[in-house]
Amino acid sequence: MEPVLKIENLRTSFMTSSGEVQAVRGVSFSVEKGEILGVVGESGSGKSVTSMSILRLLADTAVIKEGSRIEFQGKDLIGLSKKELRKIRGERISMIFQDPMSSLNPLIPVGKQVEEMMKEHHPEMSRDELRKQTIELFAKVRIPEPEKRLSNYPHEFSGGMRQRVMIAMALANKPDLLIADEPTTALDVTIQDQILRQLRELEAEYQTSIIFITHDLGVVAELCDRVVVMYGGLIMEEALIDDIFEHPSHPYTMGLLASIPDVHQDKSVRLQPIPGSPPDMTNPPKGCPFAPRCPYARRICASELPEFTEVGDRHRSRCFLQYPDAPADAHNPFKSAVDPHP
Numbered sequence: 001m002e003p004v005l006k007i008e009n010l011r012t013s014f015m016t017s018s019g020e021v022q023a024v025r026g027v028s029f030s031v032e033k034g035e036i037l038g039v040v041g042e043s044g045s046g047k048s049v050t051s052m053s054i055l056r057l058l059a060d061t062a063v064i065k066e067g068s069r070i071e072f073q074g075k076d077l078i079g080l081s082k083k084e085l086r087k088i089r090g091e092r093i094s095m096i097f098q099d100p101m102s103s104l105n106p107l108i109p110v111g112k113q114v115e116e117m118m119k120e121h122h123p124e125m126s127r128d129e130l131r132k133q134t135i136e137l138f139a140k141v142r143i144p145e146p147e148k149r150l151s152n153y154p155h156e157f158s159g160g161m162r163q164r165v166m167i168a169m170a171l172a173n174k175p176d177l178l179i180a181d182e183p184t185t186a187l188d189v190t191i192q193d194q195i196l197r198q199l200r201e202l203e204a205e206y207q208t209s210i211i212f213i214t215h216d217l218g219v220v221a222e223l224c225d226r227v228v229v230m231y232g233g234l235i236m237e238e239a240l241i242d243d244i245f246e247h248p249s250h251p252y253t254m255g256l257l258a259s260i261p262d263v264h265q266d267k268s269v270r271l272q273p274i275p276g277s278p279p280d281m282t283n284p285p286k287g288c289p290f291a292p293r294c295p296y297a298r299r300i301c302a303s304e305l306p307e308f309t310e311v312g313d314r315h316r317s318r319c320f321l322q323y324p325d326a327p328a329d330a331h332n333p334f335k336s337a338v339d340p341h342p
C-alpha cells in the first residue's frame, strides 16, 4: 500500500547569528493509512522541526536542504508554494499543538472558529449545515452540552476542553493526516488519558493517519502502532510498538525506557532520567550524537556515525553495537558474550 506520507532524507537547518543550527539531519520515515506513528525523543531532538517542515510552518531563518523529500499521497510537497501548502493544511493535513490558545482566536466564539474552518474548504455549505456539523463534532470529542458551548470564547474553557475544541477543529474537514505535537503534555494525567483514548476512537472512525509527537514513551505505549525514536536531529530507532518495549535495540531507547514508570506501576514514580544533556546542534557531534551520554560507547562512536541495521521485522536501529561484526562482550547489551547454543 502507498504510504500517506513519506519523508526521505529530510534536513532542516536554521541560519542564525551564531551559525547554522542543524535541527534535522537526514530523517526518513513513512506513515501508512490509518496508522498512528509516535515520534519520541527528549526536548531538542528535532521532533517539532521535522513536523513543521511538512507544511513548512518554520521560522524565516529555516532552510530545508537540497535532497530532502516529503511526499504526501504521492505528491511532492517540497516543490509547492506556501499558498498551495495552505490549501492542504486544514483540509488534507491538520495540526494540533501543546498550547491550543496559540491556534485559537481569543476574540471569536469557538463554534464560529470551527465553522469558518469548514467553510474555507467547503464554501457550498449553508449556515445551518455548518452549525449542525459543528455540534456533531463537539459531541464527538465529548464536549458536554455542545449546542450551548458553541457561543463560548476560548478562555471560557478548561485546558482539556480547549484541546478538545482543537481536535474538533482539526477533524472538521476529515483530514487524511493529523499531526499532533505534544497535545497532552500540559494536561493532567486523567485528562491526558481521556484525550488519548478519544484520538484512538477518532482514528478508527475516520481512518485518519496520525503522527503523535511526545517526549513520553508511556504515552506512545497507550496510543501508537509504531514509533520512531529521535535524538540529535536523527532517527535512532524505529519499531512496531510491542518491539520497542520488549526488544529495544538502541541504548538511547533503553535510557528513555528506564526513565518512564512501568505501565503497571504508580504513574507518579519517576525513575532514572538519562544523565547528561542533548548535543548543541550548532556544532553536532561528528559521530553518534548519543556517544557523550552512552554507557556503552566505544572509541569509534565518537568519530563515526553508525548506519541503520535491520534488527527485526520493520525494526531498525542506528548503533554500532548492532553491527553484524560487533564483538559480543560484557559491554554489548545486544549480544551475549556466552553462546547460548554451543
Ligand SMILES: Nc1ncnc2c1ncn2[C@@H]1O[C@H](COP(=O)(O)OP(=O)(O)O)[C@@H](O)[C@H]1O
Pocket (backbone or CB within 6 Å): 014, 016, 021, 022, 023, 041, 042, 043, 044, 045, 046, 047, 048, 049, 050, 059, 061, 281
Ligand atoms: N527558530 C529556531 N531557530 C534556531 N534554532 C531552532 C529554532 N527552532 C528550533 N531550533 C533548534 O532546533 C533543534 C530541534 O528543535 P525541536 O524540533 O523544536 O525539538 P523537539 O521538538 O524535539 O523538542 C533544537 O536544537 C532547537 O534549539
Ligand code: SF4
Pocket (backbone or CB within 6 Å): 250, 251, 252, 288, 289, 290, 291, 292, 294, 295, 296, 297, 298, 301, 306, 318, 319, 320, 321
Ligand atoms: S553507536 Fe556507540 S555511542 Fe551510539 S548508541 Fe551505539 S554504542 Fe552508544
Ligand SMILES: [Mg+2]
Pocket (backbone or CB within 6 Å): 047, 048, 049, 181
Ligand atoms: Mg517540540
